[in-house]
Amino acid sequence: MIRIRNLKKVYRRGDEEVVACDVTALDVERGEHVAIVGKSGLGKTTLLNIVSGIVRPTSGEVRVADVDVGSLGEAKRDRFRGEHIGIVFQTFNLLVPFTALENVLLGAVFAGGADATVRDRAVRLLGRVGLGDRIDHYPNQMSVGQVQRVALCRALINGPDLILADEPLGNQDRETGAEALRVLREIAEEEKRTVVMVTHDPASAELMHRTIDLSELRTAS
């Protein structure tokens, strides 16, 4: 599903070059659930941004579902992301002016439209995560756990091949976070989705099929 070779993302800060991400080789199979761990500053979020096409790599090859994401133009990367990738952010990033249902539908709107079928799927997904009676609630009317589950549903609405989750448990208590993660894994298993999750939490990482320490993928200097 994911194939990365000799990936580097370098930012310039004045005359200084800062390496934000450095991965020699990384492969993730279709349907595999992988946890990415490592110290802060290793570029875990940058890696997810590159895989999702939000950021272009400075060098190296990044293929997702056999598409060379790095070589795509911006509009194509946006479209590709909308159609093939679902993202769960650390801060969940729901849009406050929109209800839970509308937040879930937003992902579909940009991918081509949220018709009645998509709406039904959104309602089903929200029901599945226990928010059937909260679909018209706004993010500020929900608990952190509920917001997290809405974010999960939004990532799943377009039936993505790949789900990228950046510290999806946020600052929640372990029990609530574990429950959300269980739901994510359950749906991903059922629908044969690939999951790549960045986490600091060893217990969450253990729930995945495989754990990769990003520091071990860096080019030897």
Added chain:
Amino acid sequence: MKLVSISLRNLRVRALSSALTTVSIAIGTLLLSALWLLLDETEAQYQYGAQGYGAIVGPKEGSPMDLVLNTVYSLGLSQGHVPFRVYRELHDGEGQIEGTSRRINMMYVIPQARGDTYKQFHIVGTTDEMFSQFFYKGESRDPSTHQHLDLREGRYFTFGHEQFVEFADEYARKRASGEAEDEDHDHDHDHSHGSHSHGDTIHFGPENEAVIGYQVAHDLGLRIGDPITPTHGSADDPGAHVHMESACQVVGILERTGMPVDRMIYIPISTFLSMEGHDAIRDTESQTADSVGLSAIICRGRRYNDNQNLRWAFQGRRDAQAAVAHWEVTRILEIVGNATRVLDVTSWLVLVVAAVSVLVALYNTMNERRREIAIMRSLGARRSQILTIVVAEATLIAFGGALLGIVGCHLSVFGLAGWVADTTGVLLDWTAFSMREVWLILFVTALGGIAGVLPAIKGARTEVAANLGPIS
């Protein structure tokens, strides 16, 4: 859910800012559409309202434009008097007019005496030829097409040319013998001519009858049989006094014409001239009927050239002047047109400033919306979709403002129609919509869309990764 739903929601979230920019667009649209409506109606009504008035003969004092404005639109004051002999010359002279060797053929010659009001409406003393001869629509050569002042209700008063001639002779005779002054002094006691009251009941004299225009009846709620008490001058004048002795009874209500006629009250000219204080003969040397003073004489030549020839004929005379109504109206509209060009430019500027305010308001929100836009981009929104959302916001504001402006314009016209009619003589129809308003809405909407492009570009260029949240 569509992109436009996102735009609408964004406008709702920034309700105050959206409302203020919408109002600014609405004000610009209102000004422009109100100006257009006023101009259209003014032009139409000044052109239309002067039909029927071929040439107007009036006092030598004042300009031809004053004469037309006063006679046709009841604007300004009557500038003086035109002697009765001119009326007799025009009416009975069989086309022979002093000052020209050409024969001038008249279709009608109708006298008018003005200067009194009832509430906000002008009273005009005239003969019944105003109803039987005067027409405001139709071909001169084809009587079947003539559109006269039809009755909606009641009847006309009867006071014709011959009666007027008799009245003038009698008036002059009484004046010469001093009886007229005695009558004036004894008005409160002598009710042989005019009306008098016993308690709450007013008894009207045979000539104290009034035929009123549609607007007069409508605005004052007057019906057949109701009394009208003329006020000398305007009701607002501090020195104005009410002619209780000359109260007239409404005997007829005219059909609506859409002309200034709708705002007139017609009474027999004898009644008007006989009112206390109406000194019909001002000429101290001559006390004959010829010196009885009139405010104006409405004429209509059989051919258009007759009206022009009448004007030339009076150019060298010292007792009166003649104005061709159509010429003066054209001049009035030229003057109005020049003045309104300034207003037109100002209104366009207001609209452009309003569009700029949309641009500034949206542009300023782009900074606070960076995260929101970054999230949408991360969900797969292309730059073009962000562009569409922001441009749609500006377009919706402009469309809402334009609609509000047009509605506001018509409501303003509804509220101000009476004042405009009193001050300009133009009767505004608040229900009159034009295709130009549809084009204005479309134009303003497009202008708003254009104003939204710059903020939209800024929004679409939002850096995604940097605005999503902390990088670990």
